Amino acid sequence: MGAPALLWPPLLLPLLTVLFGQPPGTLAQTQVCTMNETIFRIEENTVVSQPLVNIFVPDGLHVTLGPSSPPYAFKIEGKELFLNMTPDYEENSLLQADVECRRGDTVVAQLKVFVAVLDVNDNEPKFSFAIKEYKVSEDTRVNTTIIPESQLKATDADKNDILVYTLQEVTPNASKFFSLESVNYPALKLDKTLDFYKNQNMTLRLLARDTWEENVKPSHTATATLVLNVLPADLRTPWFLPCSFTDGYICIQAQYSAVVPTGHKLPSPLILNPGPIYAVDGDQAINQPIIYSIIAGNTDGTFIINAYDGNLTMAKSIPSPMRFTLLIRADQADMARYSVTQAIVEARSVTGNPLQFSQSLYYGTVVLGSDAGTAVKDKTFPSEILRIQAQYPGFPDLNSAVTYRVTNSSEFTMNKDIMLTAVPMEEARTIRVEVEASNTVTKDTATAVVEIQVSEREPPSTGAVESGDGQRFSTVDMAVLGGVLGALLLLALICLVILIHKHYRHRFACCSGKASEPQPSGYDNLTFLPDHKARWSPTPNRKPELSPEPAQPPLRPPSPMSSSPTPPSSMPPSPQPKASGSPKTVQAGDSPSAVRSILTKERRPEGEGGYKAVWFGKDIGAEADVVVLNEPTADVDSASASGSEGSDDDDDDPDQKKSLRLGADADNTYI
Numbered sequence: 001m002g003a004p005a006l007l008w009p010p011l012l013l014p015l016l017t018v019l020f021g022q023p024p025g026t027l028a029q030t031q032v033c034t035m036n037e038t039i040f041r042i043e044e045n046t047v048v049s050q051p052l053v054n055i056f057v058p059d060g061l062h063v064t065l066g067p068s069s070p071p072y073a074f075k076i077e078g079k080e081l082f083l084n085m086t087p088d089y090e091e092n093s094l095l096q097a098d099v100e101c102r103r104g105d106t107v108v109a110q111l112k113v114f115v116a117v118l119d120v121n122d123n124e125p126k127f128s129f130a131i132k133e134y135k136v137s138e139d140t141r142v143n144t145t146i147i148p149e150s151q152l153k154a155t156d157a158d159k160n161d162i163l164v165y166t167l168q169e170v171t172p173n174a175s176k177f178f179s180l181e182s183v184n185y186p187a188l189k190l191d192k193t194l195d196f197y198k199n200q201n202m203t204l205r206l207l208a209r210d211t212w213e214e215n216v217k218p219s220h221t222a223t224a225t226l227v228l229n230v231l232p233a234d235l236r237t238p239w240f241l242p243c244s245f246t247d248g249y250i251c252i253q254a255q256y257s258a259v260v261p262t263g264h265k266l267p268s269p270l271i272l273n274p275g276p277i278y279a280v281d282g283d284q285a286i287n288q289p290i291i292y293s294i295i296a297g298n299t300d301g302t303f304i305i306n307a308y309d310g311n312l313t314m315a316k317s318i319p320s321p322m323r324f325t326l327l328i329r330a331d332q333a334d335m336a337r338y339s340v341t342q343a344i345v346e347a348r349s350v351t352g353n354p355l356q357f358s359q360s361l362y363y364g365t366v367v368l369g370s371d372a373g374t375a376v377k378d379k380t381f382p383s384e385i386l387r388i389q390a391q392y393p394g395f396p397d398l399n400s401a402v403t404y405r406v407t408n409s410s411e412f413t414m415n416k417d418i419m420l421t422a423v424p425m426e427e428a429r430t431i432r433v434e435v436e437a438s439n440t441v442t443k444d445t446a447t448a449v450v451e452i453q454v455s456e457r458e459p460p461s462t463g464a465v466e467s468g469d470g471q472r473f474s475t476v477d478m479a480v481l482g483g484v485l486g487a488l489l490l491l492a493l494i495c496l497v498i499l500i501h502k503h504y505r506h507r508f509a510c511c512s513g514k515a516s517e518p519q520p521s522g523y524d525n526l527t528f529l530p531d532h533k534a535r536w537s538p539t540p541n542r543k544p545e546l547s548p549e550p551a552q553p554p555l556r557p558p559s560p561m562s563s564s565p566t567p568p569s570s571m572p573p574s575p576q577p578k579a580s581g582s583p584k585t586v587q588a589g590d591s592p593s594a595v596r597s598i599l600t601k602e603r604r605p606e607g608e609g610g611y612k613a614v615w616f617g618k619d620i621g622a623e624a625d626v627v628v629l630n631e632p633t634a635d636v637d638s639a640s641a642s643g644s645e646g647s648d649d650d651d652d653d654p655d656q657k658k659s660l661r662l663g664a665d666a667d668n669t670y671i
Contacts, residue, residue: 064076293329295340
């Protein structure tokens with residue numbers, strides 16, 4: 001930035017002319033000693049090894065530097081004037097040499113030489129600090145100057161340089177909160193409201209550059225670090241817990257509720273829902289102590305609140321059912337801020353809600369050889385202590401006033417709701433102990449029995465399984481695992497059945513009693529028969545008639561998921577109904593082994609492939625459904641008119657017309 005310095009040396013010549021009355025060259029010509037040039041321009045930091053000027057010195061004369069010349073700046077060797085230093089614009093922008101022309105000790109003439117030092121951008125900006133920490137309160141208003149310019153500006157030895165400042169973020173999003181007043185005025189100001197609980201400190205980097213553009217050469221920069229520490233401010237009121245937050249400043253206050261018995265004064269603090277009355281300073285970093293008070297709703301002074309812990313107690317009993325809506329106030333100890341919430345207390349009658357144990361019989365276990373004072377374990381979960389508890393349904397406050405004792409044994413004692421051994425357990429046996437629960441407020445009592453097994457070792461838990469590495473798995477975990485494995489097994493079986501049915505169904509059809517019939521021309525592999533949807537209608541149920549002897553059951557269609565039919569000979573015997581119009585049966589004697597089947601076949605008319613098959617058993621006593629096989633589109637009426645046995649009777653009875661209709665590719669025989 002030495003450009004302004006280049007303008008004034010040409011203006012120096014008229015000035016010198018005025019001072020000396022004539023141009024320097026003219027003046028030199030009138031002297032005895034002369035030189036060709038007296039004004040020089042040299043950039044700073046330039047080392048000049050050559051002489052500035054040669055001086056013409058007549059015989060008998062010599063030249064020296066006058067006393068007004070800086071001795072360190074110039075030197076004369078013979079008749080030559082040298083610059084004896086590296087010029088620095090910031091130290092001296094104009095150097096002057098006074099050359100005296102002497103004859104002996106007498107000065108006969110004086111010559112002046114001027115060196116104008118040109119400015120060069122050779123110095124870096126410098127900050128007076130490397131890291132500056134500054135504290136700023138979170139309640140500082142936006143557009144407030146946080147750090148003044150005087151504390152942040154940098155300096156540059158290049159006098160003509162103008163510094164440009166840039167703010168860079170180190171902490172993410174820090175630049176959203178702070179900025180500089182301008183690029184040449186590095187005062188730091190606040191742009192966005194601070195939040196102590198979101199950003200407690202932010203770091204920025206301040207950069208100073210001595211050129212407007214970054215890519216200009218030469219260009220120098222300097223950096224310094226700014227650390228802004230956010231201080232908490234008293235901005236938030238006390239928060240009753242639990243509560244849900246909105247923006248970190250406002251808390252949706254909790255409301256408390258409790259149920260107390262009528263006619264009784266509870267000795268201990270009330271048990272409230274969702275928890276005890278408790279508030280904290282919303283400005284947690286300040287954490288002012290909280291003072292509690294009841295400001296409304298406390299009829300006749302029935303309740304008292306502890307000013308320091310918020311515990312709500314009863315000052316007296318409530319004679320009849322009623323409802324109290326207490327307004328609870330929480331003040332900061334400095335009384336700067338407060339909040340209010342509700343505590344609803346409902347007084348109800350205990351009548352109809354007796355003291356009772358959760359179960360009448362408990363099961364415990366103790367290891368043989370246990371010393372006195374050993375806790376009885378839960379027999380179902382031996383790793384857990386058995387807890388015997390009696391409660392008032394709907395009155396949690398009364399539950400805290402229940403005490404327990406063993407009434408029929410000196411070998412055990414109660415510690416609250418935990419049973420302890422009173423003597424060493426030296427004999428393996430089963431002991432039945434009675435426990436009595438008493439309420440100190442209502443004077444009600446309840447009893448339960450505990451069956452304690454004294455065994456050599458703890459029985460395995462029935463509710464958990466332990467792995468090899470000691471990890472315990474609950475019955476729920478095992479049930480889930482079993483369900484998953486069962487589902488996988490079922491899926492595998494279904495896939496297996498489908499594959500078997502797909503590839504071997506013609507063999508199963510043969511074994512199930514289906515007559516061997518030549519396959520239609522062009523279909524050698526049953527797997528590739530056309531796929532038609534099967535349609536079937538069940539035979540209507542009929543009321544059975546009494547029969548003096550057992551009869552074979554009718555053959556019923558299996559479920560659609562069946563992959564193969566069941567042979568008639570494997571059907572269990574059961575009474576069967578008789579129906580008019582049913583196909584004739586063949587009696588084969590009294591022996592069960594005499595049950596036989598008759599396969600009646602009849603070819604379908606030309607163009608209708610397939611045949612009819614009917615199974616008969618001994619004393620069937622009911623109609624046998626007619627199954628039409630390999631009939632793609634034939635309806636019930638056409639099937640009935642095909643000339644099979646019993647077709648005339650079927651036409652007389654509409655119910656008989658219902659039959660199982662299968663697609664052409666179906667190989668299962670449903671009867």
